[in-house]
């Protein structure tokens with residue numbers, strides 16, 4: 557019993573000196589989960605991951621950055637549950653469909669246009685959706701434009717919509733005036 561108490565003190569001291577639970581496990585042979593339990597029993601809160609990184613840096617270890625690197629590696633590619641196979645589709649967050657290719661996610665509408673044109677689209681080219689539905693990639697809904705044309709087209713379209721909105725008001729004003 558007494559020995560356990562001494563161990564607990566040692567563990568708390570090691571942790572407060574900036575050692576990680578895993579390092580404490582290496583030093584004392586006490587499982588890191590037990591280390592956490594002991595810390596908790598002694599009212600010692602766990603360090604946040606950013607505090608851990610700062611600590612590891614202070615100690616000149618970088619165990620945590622290594623761990624993080626390892627962790628991110630393990631989550632890359634196929635190991636990542638968000639990994640999608642080639643041909644998978646997803647929304648780009650703005651209503652456009654992206655499709656997974658060998659070289660990454662690309663806009664499906666661009667891919668369709670490139671297939672038809674038998675060439676890559678340039679950076680200055682973009683695909684406009686005629687009916688305004690951004691995920692409607694049927695060929696008849698796609699229109700190849702230069703980016704600046706596309707921007708101008710949408711500016712005009714927005715103005716036109718605005719004009720349609722205020723037209724009834726203009727009408728009623730005219731009636732009042734006359």
Ligand SMILES: [Zn+2]
Nearest residue numbers: 683684685706
């Ligand atoms: Zn457009």
